[in-house]
């Protein structure tokens with residue numbers, strides 16, 4: 001791996017310049033206004049893959065945004081690693097909260113500020129550069145396949161079709177993903193679990209038109225008041241979700257697992273200071289790590305209706321809306337949970353309103369082994385570059401395709417992410433540490449080195 005590491009050290013500036021070019025493309029998958037940019041981003045990734053030395057590079061069309069594929073098969077008898085990442089990013093709004101524009105990357109305090117810097121452009125690009133370095137140095141120890149998609153942030157529904165159709169092309173021994181975070185730069189960790197997701201939009205309709213809130217107020221149901229009351233009934237006083245049957249399939253952790261999970265360092269004062277809050281809140285009886293990694297949740301992501309313009313307009317609105325997400329844990333199932341939500345939500349609606357529940361994308365939770373050869377290889381790799389073995393952790397976020405890799409391809413994933421909580425994923429001023437970008441590029445070749453030996 002020495003030549004590879006030398007290559008990396010000698011090419012650092014170019015790697016950063018290329019990442020900046022990637023970050024300049026506003027590949028926002030959720031907003032159709034950016035469709036041209038998302039396609040341009042796929043083309044950019046395909047070009048960089050070819051330059052890095054990948055063969056069979058293809059921009060695979062789907063019913064939505066394309067999947068970029070590439071591979072390097074050096075010897076079919078060697079193990080094959082499938083690298084997954086996503087080149088799409090979340091919307092950057094509200095733009096006025098960014099210190100510098102989201103698609104004009106800039107380094108400040110050793111951090112790369114741009115939408116997608118950590119999620120996931122800065123992270124998947126580390127894999128392209130690590131591969132380039134290994135290939136150019138004649139030190140690539142196993143076969144590699146790349147699959148970089150453009151719809152992760154909108155639920156990966158076309159990727160799941162692709163995965164089902166392309167089982168031969170995607171055949172591999174494992175999946176390697178960098179799209180999660182670690183505890184700290186001096187405390188490496190690897191997520192061995194991700195939560196699933198149910199996402200719904202609700203619509204509450206009262207009168208057939210907006211009304212004068214003086215003429216009708218008090219006699220006709222106000223859908224915003226009603227929706228607020230219904231949302232308040234989603235949790236009980238102990239922070240538990242009140243939907244009947246919601247916890248039925250939740251796998252409780254063993255005492256040993258809980259202990260192991262809580263061994264990771266956690267500074268509650270620092271956590272609160274970072275967020276500007278005076279107290280934490282959540283399900284009674286669980287620690288913060290347990291609440292974010294192992295317990296299901298329900299959150300309102302947005303709520304609207306009525307008059308929100310300048311000044312005051314006296315109006316009793318006809319409609320109220322909310323977007324609600326539920327994070328799921330093993331063995332909950334997103335379709336079942338969505339159905340339970342819908343039943344409960346309708347059951348608590350008064351006769352004075354009509355309600356509609358529209359399901360959005362979902363995804364299943366996963367737990368990956370921490371005693372497998374692939375986990376061991378990741379652990380050894382991080383030990384090489386961080387000087388410490390990583391701690392197994394549970395990530396609170398979701399990468400729905402991970403459960404599908406297991407179900408459709410029979411492949412386990414290793415979530416070797418290099419981000420940090422302070423990266424502000426999906427928020428204004430998203431950033432990624434310069435340290436983390438280079439550390440990732442240096443660590444990944446060690447992963448291949450150890451995996452090829454262990455496997």
Ligand code: BES
Nearest residue numbers: 119152153154155179180181395397398
């Ligand atoms: N990379 C994140 C998921 C993530 C971040 C997992 C940090 C663990 C730690 C991913 O891009 C993401 O944002 N996923 C979405 C789900 C998707 C269906 C929109 C999420 O978790 O909200």
Ligand code: MN
Nearest residue numbers: 119120152179
């Ligand atoms: Mn991501």
Ligand code: MN
Nearest residue numbers: 090119153425
């Ligand atoms: Mn994301």
